[in-house]
Amino acid sequence: MNDQRPVVIIIFIFLVGLVLLTKLFLIQVVDDSFIKKAERNAIQRVVDHPYRGLVYDRTGKLLVYNNPIFDLMLVPKEFQVGDTTRFLEIFDITKEQLIESYTAARKYSFVKPSPLIKQISTTDFARIQDYLIDYPGLFIMTRAVRSYPLPIASHAMGYIGEINAGQLERDTAKYYVQGDYVGLSGMERFYEKELRGVKGVKYKMVNVRGVDKGPFKDGEYDTASVAGSNITSTIHLELQRYGEMLMNGKRGSVVAIEPKTGEILAMISAPFYDPNSLTGADFSKNYRALNGDESKPLFNRPIMATYPPGSIFKIVQSLIGLQDGILTPETTFACNKSLVACHNHPSPSDLFGAIRNSCNPYFHQAYRQIINREISSNTFEDTKIGLNDWREKVLKFGLGSPLGVDMTNEKGGSIPSSKLYDKVYGEGHWKYSTIYSLSIGQGEMLVTPLQMANLAAIFANKGFYFTPHLVKSIEGDPNQIPVQYRTKHSVGIDAKHFDLIQNAMAEALYGTANRAVIQDLVIAGKTGTAQNPHGEDHSVFVAFAPKNNPTIAIAVYVENAGWGGRAAASTASLMIEKYIRGEISRPALQEYVLAGNFIY
């Protein structure tokens, strides 16, 4: 009987081997979930964040840079305090702070670093650096935050902050992860891709306690980060700074554009905030404070505030009339105040005189001819056709929809079409007498200060514009800026019609905006007053200079500052002088603007 038993034992031995190998085959070869589990265990993916691109002004001066901030980190396992009194003295903290931070660090991890002192200043860092060697378990971790040498151009530059849920969802390329910093407004947001660079990845191995055990496969799978592109902005730092000084304490906008290129030289939204307040650890606290501020410092007026264009729009009307052949320089209309109010000036006037004197009845009558061309015998129908044709011509001036500046949240204003009046009055129930306010830039018409500045550039260029933009070159290469900023837009008006306009604007300065006149520097300008049903009217002025070879076109809005000839014209004139001459020859005018008492 026992003869079979050795065979049974041998079979059993082979069976054991077979069972073990089968189970091993199942977990090693068939089931590959263990490979991922092992990677999750031991391989840590460490993202190497690239250096965000810097921003320079058009003259090469630094506008935005990265400021290293230093956190003093502590590894409890290695930490030895030695002489406590000396330690507290060197690191300038209290015993309670030390105990609190150490306890928190111990609680978090015994072997992983936790912050002991956050955001040490560069000077403190230099001071404590030499002592660090005496204290094992302490080291400095460097982070970079956005920083601004001058607290200017905050709206144009924008700010960066932690990515929000919506942005993460839209990021189909899955580049971002929770906690990443992205541009949230202004240029920072528009040029996020250029500025951010490319993240690098390092794979490192960690043991069961999370202690670093060196690179995985000697760094074979690691990728280096690529620093973001440096951007040269179109902003003129000195002009921007000067403009912000002038606008300090006021509400309003200043937009200055180089007409030949569409480059924005200055873009001021008052009231402003210090861009340094929206960086680093205090971001949330400061953001809440700014957001709750009644003066709305975060509101980017040049592209988000809309106002009726007012008298300045008469120039657009003139150009359309001239192009359509409805107006000629010789066309005259009487200043018939029964149609619409006007101030006292010689009457009747030709087109030149009408622009110079900003004659309301002139444009009431001229606009009627532009709209009602007797294309239809039905006056209602005729007005409708006329309005829609006219609207098409107005839109070409960059009005009625966002220009497409390289910032987010730009508003387009509005130029009414027949649909709006059909909706309000009913189809066939409105005619010229309903819409005549449009003739003098009032009524159902809104534009942004940026669009106004662009209008000034169009007048300066005699009929074309480049979409206003904030970036001059990327990594020194002007061809890397988006193509839409290198494309010329024609407004559909022959250049010859602009001579009269330019002359009238230069002449108008002496009548309506004497303060703006500069010795030996011809400015072409037009005042406007945006009616404000809630209080004092807004002071508006657009201009370009020098008249014969314009290098700057500007629009200035000063809210609640009354007539355009005072606050806005004075500010624009000072800005023009600052930009072209580099210095101010009229300290009295500067004092006048700084004092800010424009209502009298």
Next chain:
Amino acid sequence: MKENDIHIERVDWITVLVYFALVMIGWFNIYAAVYDGQAEKSIFDFSINSGKQLVWIGTAIAIIIVIMAADYRLYENLSIILYLFFVGLLIVTPFLGKEVNGQILSVGFGDFRIQPGEFAKFATALALAKFMERPTFDLSKTKYQLQAFVVLLLPVALILLQPDTGTAMVYFSMLVMFYREGLPQSYFVLGFGFIALTLMALGIENNFYLTLGIAAVIAILIFLGKRSWQKILVFSSIGIALIAYTYSLDFVVEKLPEHQRNRIMVLFNPDIDPLGVGWNVTQSKIAIGSGGFSGKGYLEGTQTKFDFVPEQHTDFIFCTLGEEFGWIGSLVVIALFVTLLYRLVIMAERQKTRFSRIYGYCAISILLFHFMINIAMTIGLFPVVGIPLPFFSYGGSSLWSFTILLFIFIKMDSSRAMQLGRIS
């Protein structure tokens, strides 16, 4: 030619080669388990375990030379004395030994410590062989069965006092030897049935189904063949006892010390507590499973050397192999063990004395048990039992005791020509 000469030509070289292959693979794996890419320490560095294991390997070779040089009759003559010596050592261990994690496993002084429980294995094997070689000894008779069990159970009881359940369990592997020597087959059928029932009782949540199953089997047995009141009474009693057993088991498991209960329960559900009790098995399976077909490459493993697997150089040394050499590596090592055990069965069967055959089967039993249970626990087929993988795991006591166990038999085998044919 003198009788105690070393018969080099009669030594079973296949077995010796497999032994050295396993020891060397084990040594390389111990280095891999403690290897730290940043420290760059050599495998020979005595400050790490691979260096120390080299010392144990060296001394093991010395032991082999002594064993092979000694007279083959020495072991038979010393068998009872050795057995009594180690039993004595086991008795004093709890009083003189050093307590580690609530267990007192080793005695000695300074750094030189041995675990009597490890060495008592080969001593018990020798004693059983000596005791059972008598021609009159018949394992089918209850009297002799009891005698053999007493010899076996004495060290078991003492080891359980340490307490070292794992090592104590090893002694029950001698059932393989008892089977070869004629312990009735019915014992094994009943034994396996009982184990199966136990596993089912632990594994199945609702004992009600198990009760139904037992009742059904008993009913079938009663209605098969002749029916008598006596038979019905006996079978019914057995059935009721078994059902009572399944219910009491839950109660007993509940009363077990927590670490033992968890070790059992985690077998049925490894996810029961993946960061606690399940940690060992979960991490061990991740390490082995992540090795894939051909492994991550020598010293390239991450799970074992970064301490995700506990005891990675001793009881869980197989994880290092599985992770770095994959299924192919596992296949090679399992094949080596199967070859060794197969070879030992062949050798045992060619012995001329019952003494050496019984001893051979004792060695087979112990090695088979360690091999089977150790690897099974690393892949979640068996509860975690703290027993080493023979020749592989780090540690002097373990390597020495397995070496002694194996080479005494190799020595007996090489001297078989001089043994009198007293086999019965």
